[in-house]
Structure formats: structure tokens, C-alpha cells
């Protein structure tokens with residue numbers, strides 16, 4: 001099933017993200033196991049055809065908007081570059097795998113694996129084990145900062161149905177971003193549709209310097225949604 005066409009996220013000026021198209025919503029908790037991280041199921045969240053997710057970080061009913069953005073005078077001006085990922089990213093060429101890295105980090109730490117981080121694993125990708133680990137490390141990055149490419153230039157991406165996961169990061173004593181999966185279009189408050197991607201993280205603490213995308217500020221400010 002491919003819902004790409006009818007799913008949508010519309011950013012309201014100085015307000016929430018309006019999600020339409022029955023996009024499944026869940027909460028996931030980042031947990032570490034040795035040097036790697038995994039996502040565990042969190043609370044069950046209500047499902048709806050349309051819902052509004054808080055973008056200002058002040059809702060008392062997070063992850064949903066409760067109108068607080070108006071009371072706090074949230075400034076939601078979007079600053080993110082509109083260049084494509086491939087234009088923004090830097091290329092790291094490994095022997096059997098390449099990596100593009102656009103430095104848009106949500107600090108979710110999925111790039112760390114038992115045998116090293118995605119960059120060194122890519123550099124050692126002539127070893128099939130490290131190559132496999134590098135692919136996992138890149139593809140599990142929720143921010144979409146990291147994409148592994150095979151030597152024919154084809155991006156290696158996990159298959160995702162359109163869905164949204166609200167991340168929690170108890171180890172960092174923070175609530176994480178909104179993980180948007182499966183090529184859901186994101187439309188700016190000015191009507192511009194950002195590059196459609198399989199993985200991307202949207203800010204919900206209200207403090208990113210790269211609005212609407214997460215830049216890991218939720219960790220330095222210890223944003224928690226409860």
C-alpha cells in the first residue's frame with residue numbers, strides 16, 4: 001500500500017504541524033544495548049485522520065497542540081535550507097560503500113555500532129561485516145542525515161510505510177523529535193514543499209536553529225514533554 005499521495009504535513013505559521021491522511025502515530029523510546037541503540041514501543045497514542053502536533057514545545061498535551069503556541073507567542077519562522085539532500089551533503093567514499101552526510105543531526109546515536117561509527121565502518125567497507133554495519137548505521141538514522149550508497153550510486157534505504165513516531169530519549173533526559181517516515185510531504189507555512197524523504201526529524205521542542213528540522217537542541221535544553 002502506498003499512501004504517499006494523500007498523506008501530508010502542513011506547517012502552520014507560528015503554530016503546529018497539521019498531519020492529514022490517517023498517518024499512524026506512535027511513541028518510541030531510544031534505548032541503548034551495548035554500543036548500539038534501538039527503538040522500543042512507548043505509550044499508545046490516539047489515531048485520527050487529521051491531528052495537530054505541537055511545534056512550540058509548550059503544549060500541556062504533547063505531542064499534540066493545545067493552543068499554547070498563541071499564549072507564548074511562538075516564533076516559528078522556518079530557516080532550513082531548501083537545497084536537496086544530495087546538494088547539501090558531503091561525500092565519504094569507502095572501498096565498497098559510499099556515504100552522504102548532510103550534518104543535520106538529531107543526536108539519536110543510531111550511527112554508533114558495536115564495531116565503530118558509520119564513518120569508520122564506511123571507510124572499512126571492503127570488510128563485508130563492516131559494510132553491513134555501515135548500512136545499518138546509516139539507514140537507522142532517523143534524521144536522514146546519513147544515507148549509504150552502493151557503488152552503482154543507488155541509495156540504500158529501509159522500506160517504510162508513511163508513519164510518524166514521537167521519540168523519547170530518557171538516557172539524555174530529554175524528549176526527542178518527531179520522526180517522519182515513508183516519504184510524507186512536508187509543506188512549509190509559506191506553501192513550499194520540502195524535498196520528500198524517507199526519513200526526517202521535525203523539531204518539537206521549539207528551539208531548533210534549523211526550523212522545522214531537528215538539530216538536537218532538545219538535548220542541550222533538556223526538553224521534556226510531560
Ligand code: FES
Pocket residue numbers: 015016017053054055056057058059060064065066067068069070
Ligand atoms: S504548537 Fe500549538 S501548543 Fe505547541
